[in-house]
Amino acid sequence: MTTLIVIDQPPYGSWAGREALDMTFSLAAFDQPAAMLFLGAGVNWLCKGQAADAVGQKSVEKNLSAATLFGVEQILVDARACTQYGLEIDDLLSGTTPSESISETLSQFSRVVFAG
Amino acid sequence: MPQPLSYTLVITGAPWATQAPQTALSFAQALLKAGHRIDRVFLYGDGVHLASALSAPPSDEQHWPRLWSEFLSGNNITAVACIASALRRGIVDETEQARYELTASNLRAPFEIAGLGEWVEGNLKSDRVLYFHGAH
Numbered sequence: 001m002t003t004l005i006v007i008d009q010p011p012y013g014s015w016a017g018r019e020a021l022d023m024t025f026s027l028a029a030f031d032q033p034a035a036m037l038f039l040g041a042g043v044n045w046l047c048k049g050q051a052a053d054a055v056g057q058k059s060v061e062k063n064l065s066a067a068t069l070f071g072v073e074q075i076l077v078d079a080r081a082c083t084q085y086g087l088e089i090d091d092l093l094s095g096t097t098p099s100e101s102i103s104e105t106l107s108q109f110s111r112v113v114f115a116g
Numbered sequence: 117m118p119q120p121l122s123y124t125l126v127i128t129g130a131p132w133a134t135q136a137p138q139t140a141l142s143f144a145q146a147l148l149k150a151g152h153r154i155d156r157v158f159l160y161g162d163g164v165h166l167a168s169a170l171s172a173p174p175s176d177e178q179h180w181p182r183l184w185s186e187f188l189s190g191n192n193i194t195a196v197a198c199i200a201s202a203l204r205r206g207i208v209d210e211t212e213q214a215r216y217e218l219t220a221s222n223l224r225a226p227f228e229i230a231g232l233g234e235w236v237e238g239n240l241k242s243d244r245v246l247y248f249h250g251a252h
Contacts, residue, residue, distance in 0.1 A: 003239060016128075016251075019161045022200065026232035032239065111239065116128030116161045116249040 002033040002073060004109035007042040011060040012052065017045065020115035021063055028071040035074040036067065037105060042115075043081045046092040061093065068095050076105055122153045124238030127163035129250030131180035132173070137166050140248040141184060148191060155242045157188065157195040158235045159227070162250065164207045167197040167227035181224055188226050195227045196234045 005024045007017045027034040038045050045060055052059035067075060079098040082088070089098060099105040106112060125144060129136025144154055159166055171181045188195045197207055202223075203216070209229050213221040223229060239245055 016161060019128075019201065023160075023232060023235065026236055027239070030233060030236045032236055111245070113245075113247065114249065116163070116247070116251070 003111040008039040010041040016115040037076040121243040124242040128161040130162035130165040134250030136248040159197040164197045164202040169224040
């Protein structure tokens with residue numbers, strides 16, 4: 001049964017998303033199927049070319065690009081939020097799948113975890 | 117009476133910053149009253165502050181860490197604070213105090229410190245996993 005981890009907060013300014021990413025990786029480490037959905041301001045996690053060192057932080061882009069290597073099945077992104085933030089699919093990390101209907105996406109998973 | 121279920125409760129909101137520990141405690145009490153079982157309580161993110169032995173709220177306020185530890189001990193429920201979350205936020209047991217050469221430890225019994233594997237196990241074993249967040 002795949003667990004969907006949902007991140008709806010921007011990558012910098014809150015630690016909750018990073019801790020949700022740790023949850024995803026720990027599922028993968030224990031060979032449990034996991035997928036991720038980036039919603040709302042959370043879509044900014046997937047931007048290519050983040051310069052996190054400018055705010056004295058580690059880029060989340062590196063961690064995230066390793067997600068599929070670690071066995072995360074799917075990285076889904078809220079298509080409408082991408083439009084709001086002016087992001088095209090080419091601006092996002094490769095392997096990202098846009099979701100046109102969040103309610104439909106959520107209904108495909110029986111275990112859903114929102115970042116705290 | 118409906119079929120009893122087993123639960124893992126995950127608390128990510130801190131006491132006195134959010135209502136998460138209070139809501140979770142009421143829910144946990146209601147679960148047991150209804151005949152369900154709690155496999156494990158898992159503190160994650162800011163939720164680890166609930167496991168501090170050093171919280172000292174004014175005497176006319178509810179003491180959430182104490183109320184939770186009484187509930188856990190009284191009902192023999194395992195409670196775990198995530199080690200990565202706890203170490204970042206200064207919640208340590210004697211083992212971690214020694215490992216990091218810190219000046220004190222402050223983990224409140226019966227809370228234990230362990231890894232996210234405990235949460236993964238909750239996902240596998242419990243019929244339901246519920247989250248108590250601060251912000252959502």
